[in-house]
Amino acid sequence: MDILNALVALLNFVIIPASSYGAQLALGALGVTLIYGILRFSNFAHGDTMAFGTGVTILGTWGLQAMGVSIAPLPTALLALPFGIAVTALLVLGTDRAVYRFYRKKKSDPVILVMVSVGVMFIMNGITRFVIGVDEIQFDDGERFLISAKAFKEATGLAEGLSLRSTQVITVVTAVLVVWALFWFLNSTRTGKSMRAFSDNEDLALLSGINPERVVAVTWIIAAGLATIAGTLYGLDKSFKAFNYFQLLLPIFAAAIVGGLGNPLGAIAGGFIIAFSEVSVTYAFKKVAGYLGPEGWQPDSMLQLLGTEYKFAVSFAILIIVLLFKPTGLFKGKSV
Amino acid sequence: MIRVENLHKHFGGFRAVDGASLEIATGSITGLIGPNGAGKSTLFNVIAGVLKPTSGRVTMAGEDITGLAPHELFHKGLLRTFQIAHEFSSMTVRENLMMVPAGQSGETLWNAFFNRRKIRDEEQALLRKADEVLDFLTISHLRDERAGNLSGGQKKLLELGRTMMVDAKIVFLDEVGAGVNRTLLNTIGDAIVRLNRERGYTFCVIEHDMDFIGRLCDPVIVMAEGKVLAEGPAAHIMENEAVIEAYLGTGLKNKVKAGGAA
Amino acid sequence: MTQRNILMFAAVLGLVLFEGFTGGWNTALGILNMGLISAVLALGVNMQWGYAGLFNTGIVGFVALGGLAPVLIALPPTPGAFNAGGLGLILAFAVAAGAVALAVVINRRARGAVRLLALPVVMVAGFFAYRALFDPAVAAIEAINPSAAGNIGGLGLPILLAWPVGALFAAGAAWVIGKTALGLRSDYLAIATLGIGEIIVAVLKNEDWLARGVKNVNAIPRPVPYEVDLQSSPAFVERAASFGLDPVTASTIAVKLAYTGLFLAVLLALVWLSERALKSPWGRMMRAIRDNETAAAAMGKNVTRRHLQIFIIGSAVCGLAGAMLITLDGQMTPGSYNPLRFTFLVWVMVIVGGSGNNWGAVLGGMLIWYLWIKVEPWGHGLMGLITAGMADGSAIKAHLLESAAHMRLMTMGVILLLVLRFAPKGLLPEK
Amino acid sequence: EEIKLGISLGFTGPLETMAGPMALGAELAMKEVSDSGLLLDGSTIVPVRSDSTCVDSAAATAGVERLITTEKVKAIVGGMCSGEATASLQNVAMPNGIVMISPSATSPALSSLEDNGLFFRTSPSDARQGEVMADIILEKGIKSVAVTYTNNDYGKGLADSFEAAFKAKGGTVTVNAAHDDGKADYSAEVGALAAAGGDALVVAGYVDQGGSGIVRGAIDSGAFETFVFPDGMVGSALVEKFGAEIDGSFGQNPASGDEGRDIFLKLAEAAGFDGTSAYSAEAYDAAALMMLAMQAAGTSDAAVWKDKVMDVANAPGEKIQPGELAKALEIIKAGGDVDYVGGAAVELIGSGESAGSFREVAIEGGELKVIGYR
Amino acid sequence: MSFLDASGMTGGYGAADILHGCTLKVEKGQIAVIVGPNGAGKSTAMKAVFGMLRLRGGHVKLDGEDITALSPQERVAKGMGFVPQTHNVFPSMSVEENLEIGAFLRRDDFRPTIDMVYDLFPILRQKRRQPAGELSGGQRQQVAVGRALMTQPKLLMLDEPTAGVSPIVMDELFDRIIEVARTGISILMVEQNARQALEIADMGYVLVQGANRYTDTGAALMADPDVRRTFLGG
């Protein structure tokens, strides 16, 4: 029996990675859920908005680095975030003006807006690659580890290492803060309430003196901010590659849906559910069982419920099961 | 015809219907009145299978129909209208009516593909029937209009029109009168009486217009806070102290005079 | 068909003809053939969305299942595979089905503690019994000549038989999925079906015994002759020469035309049936259900059953298209089933064409496929134009030319937005 | 005559970063020949690109269809990934009798494909790489490894052939698990691999795809310290990303140890692109072989010159290095024989695939060091 | 000069006109009631006054100022309040939030007004935390009227405010409307409970097929047997 090592192994390979991945998904899902909640359509361009925002932030980071500005041990990119957010906000506001507004005025079906967002996705996709290219970019320049596996082993003398990256901690903390802020904003501020009113009944909002264009603009600006933050934190933790942000879209949507569309708390819950189901259901418990079993014993099989090639399938299966019991997600989301 | 026994419907902790028991006699036009939020529509929705009761039983002609799905109830001859009109908005007014009758042979794919003649004959009959109903409701000029474009009152008429497309045993009307012009409402009242007398429909009517209730309904059931408060002939009910206090009030005229408005 | 329909179709046909005259008939027919398959796909999706309002984004899964049929039907059997593991597989599936059935019965009949206890016992025991039978059978099959086979093999039947079978596969899956997931609405149904699509593709990619997984299956038999055979047939060469064609061109065109004929026949039959269905009381009922489920149910329509029916039919059509696609490709590559291409592009087809309108779906299918193929050279051309004036060797020019490939998706996006701007309800709106 | 040659590679999609240098490699050879003015009485070569996407067979096929029937190309450098390459070969190139030479499709299945003598590749089958990799690992004294592969025909084929070879030679594979490319997170895979254990991790993936994701996760969590990198991973991107973090790791990729490679790298540098990028040299060679075969046959008709490809690629004859295409054309014109070596030590065996010489590399001090060739 | 003067309004939703030269006027602090058969264009006329419909003819003046070209939003700012016939609450927001949104443009303290609404419709105080979408039909109608009252408009427009509310609440409501009018606010409402409504009306309009059929004081219309029979249900 070696409970300590078992615990560390579990922490290192399941709990910590799943938490930070969950927070990354949650941040992305927040943007999707916000757009859905207020503007009532699933925005397929969100993944590419994240990519664009991150791309701009990277440009800003390079600029800052060239000027010798740094906030070590934190990554410089955090300092460049406002710049990234501002540019991204301009882009999405422009997109709204040029594209979405027309369909909003026409009161088109949500599905039309979804397809339109697919078109926007293609275009943003092109713009991002055009501006910053297709290559992988590493732009994390701060202190990478809070605890590194090696240092942990040396310090504790355990067989298992434990690593904790600073980006992981930043991501989780940011996700929690942002959710709290968004929740507070939507439920307690005048602007937030006007946004919810707009989402409920556009015509009536108009009759109450709410300026729809302002609501829409605020929504897009927040969404741009969320996208840029989410994208940048993800990029810091992994690396930036335009193509990956498109791939991120699927788990992000899954997270937003399983939590209940339109609900910030749902996005957080959904992110963690998807991440934990991916990581834990396919985890091989061989080593952990080995530590927990008698000295020197090792199980023969991997003790793995399902191979990792099915990890996506597993998280979707869990999503479907949740939906069967809660048809509009855990937190009673909206449905158009 | 319909018997409701100790019915409960709770939303979370809130008891919308709280142990209601009542009976709708075959061949009657039963009125159901009560203050806003008394649980009338909820009771309707439970009977009509839209909501599952928390507890209690509903029987129709002795047969337990608790929890049956709406479409099954339709086939048993139970029809209903909605308080907030549920038209098929992208279909024309006439199509809204023509889709109602059950067992249309054109509703199976096989017939739709290969049995066009039979369908054509049936459709002709349906078309005539629908036009009759539209004439009756004074909206035949709108037969080819998208139902979504109707005025509030017209939608209510369409709701009613759907129940006239088939031979029902019992029809539940949830505030057909709200938003309908009073002159037309009188005509509708006449039609309800005629359907009741000539075709033997049983009606259960929710309505806040006491003229209408008084003219049509016997008996009248009063609900309040999820329970049955009183039951009896309309004239009696309108004298009932409890009913006056909870629901009817002391009448507008006195107040207008007292207030001395123009 | 209204005048607008005819005009629109004439326009798309014109595009194909134009391609034929400027780019060669092979390219034109190639685009046309894939366009026809896309049209079938779009028709299937339109049934689910346009008729009944079901937001299915698991299309890629049904297409993939349909694609499995040609492999299992038309491929020659793998010698020894069935003896090695066939029985084990059948037994394993029987055990699994039995366990599921038992679980369902327990779930319905038993109550309280019995249910709480028996259900997991049955499911866990069932799972292990299944794995105990399944794993060795699979191992035995996959051990047979893994670099060229390693799968259970096909039945060696004519490939055209695989088309209805592909539809059946998809329909079967749709039945199971519909029974469980159709209670969901709008985007929730969408993401659930998206997940199911991913799961189906994951199974196809990883279960090598079934269709070789990511190792792909090549050389699937064809319903039409091989070009090379035609080229070596003197009779054909002579005929070609009498048209003034060289044998290579003639053979490739002849083969493509044969496919065109087959696909067109399927498409027209489907359109005919769909039009009849949509313009009948059945179609009216479906539209009513789409408009307002609550009211339709109150009017005696069995919404659940109808949803299931249309979900199965639409999925079957997607499966049929999947089988046709694999037949045309002659190979099965599960890795290529990605949702962007097989789900969202199809959705774009339906919406651009005009949802709820059969002809619209067909038009959208053909047009969007044409664009999907053509935007690539257009993207390059556009960049060529832009950079034409710039100095050779300038960094900007190099960067722009480098980016030309990405113009492909961008051009697609621009066109999509333009179409939806000028025809916000699709090119051929429902009414 | 103006001869068009098609280039069908995955310019968009999961391998979009690799495709650029490959195309530039092929175009470099074409330009060299055009500039020499020696091909078939002064013919010039015009490259035409088409996007194969690497994953969408239908799009790849349509692109190749366009190249052949609209652009009337005489041969195609491509496809890039095995699946898509097979599709366009069987559906378009073969019916039209057009030659395809793929620089990078390495699936073992392609060796036995019926191709009417129209398909060649300048890279070796992965069956061979599996053997070589097993040898290298065992020589380092490592007996037990975990394997992760990218879930496609390339990854699976390579992983399987490696596992077979490694076991046959006495090693143990603790786990042989797939990873899908383009996923947002690889914690689950890393967790499973770590649980299985092993002295090293074999990463049969792509360097700008999931492969790197796995390596990143494994380093960060301390799951593995030594990695083995086959061709999809060996590239400048690898050390750019991980640097000294993967010191002590090693690998191999198809590449010649001859001077040819260095010459090619210089040519690439002069032309302004990264020649070390995977399969860039192979793409140069693929294009070169086509043009030399045309010259040898005296025609651009694929039906004729397809039989000359093996001749110009193999001995006997004068060895031809990158940048010496003009010289080769002249020799052939004069009736001489050439043995094309090129940037990737081309030696075609069997039905026309590279015999495969492999370059053994190791990471030392954050740099990719060439250890030797085998 | 009437406070609201909408004269000769002509227009509709599509190609065909629904309104044919319809005229509606309300004096300051008075109550005007529109009655008429279903589909006569009453709601359409209300929308036209509020600028939610493009007019092909006629003009709308508020307090002497021509507002024909203003957007609905700008009209709200000018002091117009409107309760539509349907879709008149924010279903996912709580009752209290619905009322708060009603006061969106107000900068003063609106707590007293909320209390006033709660006193008027006591049931709403009980249900203040409940989403409006979960209310009964009549309760919703009360929320809708309450929301409009929150705006403290100079002109209050109500499209069938009493549809679906119980008699006792209807009495309360009409009572309150009188009170509101007395504070100098003008009221324009459509009613099918026409007899009750006309009793409190200063002015009555009978609309048929988009045009004014009868226009008179409420009492006079009530007294006209023709009007009674054809439009008020006898």
Ligand SMILES: Nc1ncnc2c1ncn2[C@@H]1O[C@H](COP(=O)(O)OP(=O)(O)OP(=O)(O)O)[C@@H](O)[C@H]1O
């Ligand atoms: N989904 C729900 N969740 C919570 N409470 C609900 C829900 N539906 C109805 N209620 C509550 O149940 C009570 C009864 O509502 P119901 O619609 O049955 O009233 P009603 O008698 O029809 O009133 P009205 O005359 O106004 O139509 C109301 O107080 C309402 O707020």
Ligand SMILES: Nc1ncnc2c1ncn2[C@@H]1O[C@H](COP(=O)(O)OP(=O)(O)OP(=O)(O)O)[C@@H](O)[C@H]1O
């Ligand atoms: N959105 C719309 N598009 C087209 N026509 C419409 C639309 N809304 C209403 N109509 C038509 O305009 C006419 C007048 O409608 P309106 O709603 O103004 O009637 P109303 O007098 O308010 O009737 P009710 O008393 O039934 O509410 C009706 O014939 C209706 O069919």
Ligand SMILES: CC(C)C[C@H](N)C(=O)O
């Ligand atoms: C570009 C290469 C890494 C492609 C890989 N060798 C394949 O066959 O798919």
Ligand SMILES: [Mg+2]
């Ligand atoms: Mg009610």
Ligand SMILES: [Mg+2]
């Ligand atoms: Mg109205």
